[in-house]
Every structure is written in C-alpha cells, then in structure tokens.
Amino acid sequence: MVEVIPFKGIIYNKEKIDNLDSVMSPPYDIISQEMQSKLYNNSPLNFVRLILGKQNPDDTDDNNRYTRAKKLFESWIKDSILIQSDKPAIFPYKIEYKVKNQKKAMNGFFILLKLDPEYKLVKAHERTLSKPKADRLNLMRACHANLEPIQLLYIDKADAIRRNIDRHLDTPIIDVKGYDGFNHKLWKLDDENIISMIQNELRDKVLFIADGHHRYQTAINYSNETKNKTGDTADTVPYNYLMVILANMFDEGLSIFPTHRLIKKSDINLGLTLKNLEKYFNIKEVDIDKSSQSSAEISKKLKDDIETKTDHKFAMYVKGKYYILTLKDVTVMDKLAKDHSETWRTLDVSILHKIILEQIVGISQDNIEDHVKYTRDDEEAIDFVDEGKFDLSFLMNATKIEELKAIADAGEHMPQKSTYFLPKMLSGLVIYKM
Secondary structure (H helix, E strand, O other): OOOEEOEOOEEEOOOOOOOHHHHOEOOHHHOOHHHHHHHHHHOOOOOHHHHOOOOOOOOOOOOOHHHHHHHHHHHHHHOOOEEEOOOOEEEEEEEEEEEOOEEEEEEEEEEEEEOOOOOOOEEOOEOOOHHHHHHHHHHHHHHOEEOOOEEEEEOOOOOHHHHHHHOOOOOOOEEEEOOOOOEEEEOOEOOHHHHHHHHHHHOOOOEEEEEOHHHHHHHHHHHHHHHHHHOOOOOOOHHHEEEEEEEEOOOOOOEEEOOEEEEOOOOOOHHHHHHHHOOOEEEEEEEOOOOOOOHHHHHHHHHHHHOOOOOOEEEEEEOOEEEEEEEOOOOHHHHHOOOOOHHHHOOHHHHHHHHHHHHHHOOOOOOHHHHEEEEOOHHHHHHHHHOOOOOEEEEOOOOOHHHHHHHHHOOOOEOOOOOEEEOOOOEOOOEEEO
C-alpha cells in the first residue's frame, strides 16, 4: 500500500527576501562549476549553498561543504530566513514553460512518501552510482532534512487528483522565474478532505521514479542507518518518509529528452572502432564545417539525421564530423543480453551500452564512472568534443514513457541516465526537516 502524508514544509520567508528568483537553484545534479559560481553571486542566501556548497582546498572532516551546509541551514531557520508552515499540508506545484515553441504546464504536488525499501510499490528504472549516493548521504547526515524532492509518476487516466487539487487553488505562495526561464508556482493546501482524497486515490497505485533514483536509495540508506543508530524502528519515525513531487504519468506537461554520452578514453582508435561498428551497424559519414556552421545548426541536422520511428539510430560525434549508426539486426541483442526482457533488449540506450560501449569501446559497468559523462544539451555534446574535453560523444533519441513503465514493471533497470524529464523541478521551494 502506498502511504503519503502531509507535512510542515519549510519555505523561504518572503518578508526577508526582496527577490525570491535570486535564491532559487537548479537541482544539484545538473549544476556545473560555472553555474555554481553564478548562483553564489546571485545571492548570499541562494539555495545552492545548501545542496551543493563549494569545496575548499583546506577542507577537513570538521569543516567541509556538508558541515557548512548544516550551519547555514540552522542559521537560516534561526534568523527566519526559512520558515515552517504551522499545519501539515501538501504543496501543489505548477511549472509553465515552452519547448519547441509549444507552451506546456506541468502539474504536481509536494508530499511525504513512506519509503519502500524493497521497491515493490515504488518502481525504479535506472541503476544508481556509488559516488552520488555517498555525496547525498553525507548531506542528509549533516542536515537531517530532504533539501530537494525527487519526482515520481502515478497513473491517473481520469486526472482526478489534479482536477480536485486545482479546484482548491487561489493565489500561489511562491511565484518565481527559475534558472531555466520557466515560471514556477507553489501553493499550500491543508484541507483535510482533499488530502484524504489524495491518500485514498494513491493507496492502491504503483509509483515510478522519474527523477531522483540516487536520492531515493540514499533516503533508504539513511533510514536504515538511523534506525540502527537510534534503535527506533517504529513505522512512523520521520526518517521513514521522503519528500517527493508526485505527477500524473499522463500529464501533458511532461516531456522526455535523451541524455547523450560523452566519452573520455585515451586508447580509442577511431579507425578500429569504425571497423568493429560495421559488424553491427550501417554507417554513414557526415562531414561538417564549423567555420560556416554553428553548433546549433549542426546539432539540428544531426538530430534530423537520427530521427526514426522504427530503426535504432545513433550519432557518433568526433571532431570535424559525425557518423550515423543504424543497427542492422536487433536480434543480436538476444545473444548479448539474453538475461533481459525483450523490451530491455530493444531500448536504444541498452543497445548503445551493450553493443557500442561494452563490446566495442571497452566501457563496462565496472569502469563507466571513469570514462562516461552525460549531457542533455545537443550542442554541449558537440562543443565538448571540439574543445578536447572529451574524445567523442554519442547522441541519441529519447526513451518513450511506455518503455520506462514496461521496464519498471518488469523489475529491470535501464543503464544510468536513460531518461531526462523536462521540466526539471526547482530547488529551494520546499524543505522537509526530520
């Protein structure tokens, strides 16, 4: 049974802050070093100082990004920079944005979700990496709080939950423009009848993690660790719950984009790589001229070249050109991934990892963190290779929502970073303090 409950959320105090836009932050996992510095400069109260504080050369066990986050968090509460709601509530959330010249609005709500350590009712579709989990666990230990939500999807074809919530909304308590240029609106709703309706509607649902696999598993690890430390194993202890944003899987405001692979591996031989790729793919070479074409123009043509409804196509970008790779025969995956379902074997991301990365480039699960980075930005996947930051990149098409559901239902995991949901949730809207 899915159990959700309202909570006393902590938000920024508008009476203490002239411009709420200046204190909001992107989610920690998409903040580059340059963006981090920009957010620091935006305001001494910017939320990045809690979720991804700067590291200093002289950091110690007693003075580091986590201990500094703890001190800041406590001081902001003491000084009423952050204030807690007086009654348990849910926090409806809307993001209005434009993508591909189309206006969209994503609907969701903040609520506490009881953890499901066995993933019976909360379905994950991606494997997690050790480094991000260790980082987030250190932050949770220091602050004893969910500073950021994770996003989960539920299935509600009638859209009954959203329609009922919308009937109770008036003026938002927060209305800001995020780093992404999108409009983010937040409400507080403590009506017991609507909360009870939501609890009843979700009770028999299955939830699917859209964004936040590492943070979900970190919350489970933190809960187990705290139970062992305190000896308190009651179901209702605060660390048995996690702050989440729930959204309808059929919400028209949800968009899924691909996450491209950036490869850094000094022993890659392009000629040999292409020869090995020919065993599995039809290859088309496309020359480009960066002196006359912008990265935006190149990425648009590249994306058009790999767009397909039936084939499995990728683009391998190297400096000065790219190669369109079209899989000859998908049944080759039956041998290479025979321990997986047919759905898993026919995912583009599975084909990329199993055939190209593992078989040809020599990157396996054991060394993937050393050689692969990720970007959703098509132009970054081109520019970073041209600038020599990476040796090559693979650009791909997006995973479909029905594929995500099928994989999660089967209890399987896609390779890391298989999906990129838009819009991204804004960090700094609500906090759950345990």
